[in-house]
Amino acid sequence: MTTTADPDVRPDPPEPSADGSLAEFGYRQELHRSLGRYASFAAGFSFISVLTTVFQFFAFGYAFGGPVFFWAWPAVLIGQLLVAACFAELAAQYPISGAIYQWSSRLSNLTFGWFAGWIMVIGQIVVVAAAALALQVVLPAIWSGFQLVGDDPAPTSASGAANAAILGVLLLVLTTFVNVIDNRVMSLINRVGVTAEIIGAVLIIVLLLTHSERTPGITFHTGTALESGLFGALLVGSFTAAYVMIGFDSAGEMSEETHHPRRTAPRTILTALASAGLLGGLIILAGLLAAPSLTDGRLGVEGLSYVLTSSLGDGVGRALLVDVVVAIAVATLAIQTSACRMLFSMARDGQLPFSARLAKVNPRTGMPSAPALVVGVLAAALLLLNFASPEAFLAIGTTCIVMLYLAYAMVTGPLLLRRVKGTFTTTGTDETGKPLFSLGRWGIPVNVLALLYGLFMTVNLAWPRAAVYDPAGGHWYFQWFTAIFLLTTLLLGLLYQVVKGQRGHAASDGSPEAVSTQSV
16 A cells, blocks of 8 residues: 655655755754645734634624724734744745844844743743633633633633633643644644635635624724724724734744745745735624624624624534634644744754753754743643733733734844845845845845834734723733833843853854854
């Protein structure tokens, strides 16, 4: 009997072009290079995970922006595509795990790049926790038995927040286990999950559009959601889009495990974001058109779960919600994997405590096990905040967005400086002999807009709006949670740098500190 090999997860024969590319930066191949183009696309798409994030934050966007919050979606998509285009160039130049850390370090200096990586990995850990919390938005809507604590499933209620933490911890146990098994198993689960998510998203869009209750003109109404008018509605409504469209750089994170990474990663970064952006926008529009009511208050509390079960009936609605659960699980897995690769990359350069242990790769599985355990435990610890107060749900979600946006700006900023100085070029060829991905003469204008957009959104998301972060009042620490968390992260990073400097530090061979930065 003959068997047919999976075209997307292949064995690990020697691949001189890819391994030689890695050796060019002073590293040796340790992670198993077994991912094809679709697996690379799945890494970026599953981090974004439109079903997970749109279902998680649709109610928030509608509650504060009304129907007009839909228009924040294309604005954020365009802004993030500008950032993704810059990242695509860098993925072609530097096909290395730990993308943000590696790119920033090699464009600027090791210290600046270290802080970019530090902020990014802490942000990724927070994203893992936030993604795991999304189960609370869906599981109790499928079956009330999933509400293990209390009887109010709303994520912003005391019992809903506590239940979200419990469900999230259980999911983290599962994803941590998968992240230490084998990268082929992880990739298979990821690809199957992404395929199911895309099919489910298309079905949701089609079914909701066939049950429309109103015309698209409703998206030009703010309703009574926000007193600050159209601009204020868009600013706060952009939180939903900003939370969804992050993590597309994950395709770059997996470069050392991808065949032909210089050619594959740039394209999958862009296609993952573009496809997720298109599907997510259509889901939001379809949800607004098919909602039984825009004024009964349920849409701003229960979100899309309410729309599915009310418009399509319990049977069909719950079946589609099961697909959303799959998407949430796969998203949590993918985000944890991305954080693991960031920890691995920084540890391999000797840039973290316990670096030797964190950088160790199991030669059989091709997976760095210790980072998976660290990310899983820290994310679970963050979920305990949900027991303290329901507002922690929103605080955690917003904080992770700000962290990633800031880390992205710490790449686009140095990249723009290199462009202006004329020291950044995109000459060279990929593994197939074709020219590397390049923005050409559009590089500077795209880069300028990407940086300005990133800085604007960072300030917008971190702005301590009492109505958003502390609606009940009396909890100043939630209103300022994002700023406090970011400042604490920076201070801890600075403390580590001081201690490391006092003890002395020898860079590893592949570190940006040890390998002189090329004029790319």
